Amino acid sequence: MIVDPQTSPRLGRALRTVLVRDLTLALRRRGELANPLVFFVVVVTMFPLGLGPEVDLLARIAPGILWVAALLAALLSLEAMFHPDYQDGSLEQLLLTPHPLAVLVIAKVFAHWLTTGLPLLVLAPLLGVLLQLPESATGVLVISLALGTPTLSFIGAIAVALTVGLRRGGVLLSLLTLPLYVPVLIFGAGAVDSAAGGLSVVAHLSFLATLLILAISLAPWAIAAALRISLE
Amino acid sequence: MLAGSQNRVQCTEIVLFGVNVAMSWAAVQGWFHKLASPPHFYVTAGRWVPWLGASTVVLLAVGLGWSLFIAPLDQYQGASTRIMYLHVPAAWMSIFVYLVMAGSAAVGLVWRMRLAEVIAASSAPLGAWFTFLALATGSLWGKPMWGTWWVWDARLTSELLLLFLYLGFMALQAAIPDRRAGARASALLALVGVVNIPIIHFSVVWWNTLHQPSSILRLGKPTIHPSILWPLLVMAIAFKLYYMTVVLLRARCALLERERSSAWVQQIVTEQIALCHPLR
Numbered sequence: 183m184i185v186d187p188q189t190s191p192r193l194g195r196a197l198r199t200v201l202v203r204d205l206t207l208a209l210r211r212r213g214e215l216a217n218p219l220v221f222f223v224v225v226v227t228m229f230p231l232g233l234g235p236e237v238d239l240l241a242r243i244a245p246g247i248l249w250v251a252a253l254l255a256a257l258l259s260l261e262a263m264f265h266p267d268y269q270d271g272s273l274e275q276l277l278l279t280p281h282p283l284a285v286l287v288i289a290k291v292f293a294h295w296l297t298t299g300l301p302l303l304v305l306a307p308l309l310g311v312l313l314q315l316p317e318s319a320t321g322v323l324v325i326s327l328a329l330g331t332p333t334l335s336f337i338g339a340i341a342v343a344l345t346v347g348l349r350r351g352g353v354l355l356s357l358l359t360l361p362l363y364v365p366v367l368i369f370g371a372g373a374v375d376s377a378a379g380g381l382s383v384v385a386h387l388s389f390l391a392t393l394l395i396l397a398i399s400l401a402p403w404a405i406a407a408a409l410r411i412s413l414e
Numbered sequence: 415m416l417a418g419s420q421n422r423v424q425c426t427e428i429v430l431f432g433v434n435v436a437m438s439w440a441a442v443q444g445w446f447h448k449l450a451s452p453p454h455f456y457v458t459a460g461r462w463v464p465w466l467g468a469s470t471v472v473l474l475a476v477g478l479g480w481s482l483f484i485a486p487l488d489q490y491q492g493a494s495t496r497i498m499y500l501h502v503p504a505a506w507m508s509i510f511v512y513l514v515m516a517g518s519a520a521v522g523l524v525w526r527m528r529l530a531e532v533i534a535a536s537s538a539p540l541g542a543w544f545t546f547l548a549l550a551t552g553s554l555w556g557k558p559m560w561g562t563w564w565v566w567d568a569r570l571t572s573e574l575l576l577l578f579l580y581l582g583f584m585a586l587q588a589a590i591p592d593r594r595a596g597a598r599a600s601a602l603l604a605l606v607g608v609v610n611i612p613i614i615h616f617s618v619v620w621w622n623t624l625h626q627p628s629s630i631l632r633l634g635k636p637t638i639h640p641s642i643l644w645p646l647l648v649m650a651i652a653f654k655l656y657y658m659t660v661v662l663l664r665a666r667c668a669l670l671e672r673e674r675s676s677a678w679v680q681q682i683v684t685e686q687i688a689l690c691h692p693l694r
Contacts, residue, residue, distance in 0.1 A: 340602075340606055344586060344599045344602065344603060345586070348590065354585055354589050357578070357582045357585055358603065361575050361578040361582065361614070362606070362614075364575060364618070365613050365614055365617035368617045369617065369620075389617075389620075393613070396613075404605075407602055408599070408602055411599050411602060412599065414598075
């Protein structure tokens with residue numbers, strides 16, 4: 183395709199357009215926006231009810247519970263990334279633009295993280311208080327979620343892109359995504375655990391940052407290829 | 415004068431070498447293209463299967479006899495070490511089959527080669543069974559050794575996650591109605607898995623060393639004695655041959671099914687019917 187520089191917008195503008203469009207759409211569907219957050223809170227509430235209210239036990243397992251709940255909340259919100267666009271046809275328009283798809287999907291994933299991952303960061307300290315997480319670990323909890331949840335969005339986007347054309351992709355999505363989430367879970371929960379125990383968290387956070395850099399640099403290509411396969 | 419003729423000889427040699435390389439490359443390519451054509455593969459694989467199957471049976475018999483009756487017992491672990499001769503080859507195969515599967519899936523994705531897609535699809539259930547076998551034998555071995563069926567040991571855990579990756583591959587393939595689209599989607603998933611397997615494995619090792627140090631009992635000696643190594647190798651080769659036999663059988667069957675409307679399948683079916691019912 184020959185691109186006319188006069189009429190076709192530059193890549194930066196295209197990225198901004200995608201980002202603003204996705205954010206606008208997400209903000210107009212506020213109910214859907216709140217669902218993963220409510221889910222996060224409800225799941226965390228179930229654990230003390232199932233395990234008993236002993237303070238020591240809760241403080242011991244709080245990092246794991248918070249991280250697993252964040253993982254599930256991220257999983258739950260994944261389908262919203264491409265599915266509505268697939269149904270109204272705008273996903274195909276995205277594939278037809280003259281800009282590299284692998285770059286455009288970064289804007290989509292980022293918009294998705296802003297609307298689903300970022301609110302988790304705000305909510306997590308409150309839930310940490312509910313679960314008796316030591317106050318010294320709260321900061322590390324937020325930092326680890328800030329480094330980890332974007333990776334979850336990028337990895338999950340690959341699986342969503344692969345299953346976007348399927349009628350019942352939901353259960354399949356968890357089977358495809360959760361095994362790939364394991365490293366993020368290990369280092370994320372490990373960081374909070376170490377902070378609660380008064381140990382150094384540099385190694386854990388460095389690993390989370392490494393995973394994020396790997397995800398940003400490699401996942402967009404896989405997402406673009408998966409979208410092309412799904413919409414072929 | 416002499417130097418000039420030497421030069422010429424050298425030049426000719428280089429040219430000849432180049433022609434040779436080009437010809438053998440063409441031969442390899444020709445062989446590759448020929449093998450990639452489904453009817454040719456069907457016939458060739460049909461010729462290989464009996465030999466592969468027979469050598470599987472022989473090696474499996476030798477390996478099982480050797481490892482179950484002849485190989486020496488471990489001083490501390492007793493007869494339960496013998497499960498190692500199944501466990502270790504199965505664990506090796508679980509990774510090997512994933513690599514073969516991802517490799518052929520990549521070939522199918524890049525060159526759109528149908529045979530590669532069929533090989534990848536036929537490998538997945540076998541790999542999943544090898545992974546399950548490694549987990550089950552590991553668990554059986556763990557009961558007398560660790561006193562429990564399951565330990566969140568790094569290797570067992572990453573083996574379990576590998577099983578999930580296999581299941582995801584098969585589930586994605588089954589979920590997409592169009593066979594070829596399913597093959598391409600699951601091929602991409604397999605490649606994502608190949609990138610992630612080392613990351614998952616090392617993060618599990620890290621996690622394990624943090625949470626529970628030194629509960630692991632491995633083979634007592636630092637190096638494996640030849641009397642244990644040889645039956646183990648025989649079993650490993652037998653497992654590989656078994657995989658090759660069954661994957662070729664499955665691929666042949668899958669090809670017949672996928673290409674059932676093509677002329678060569680119709681011809682095979684007519685021939686088979688003529689063989690089975692000579693009077694008709």
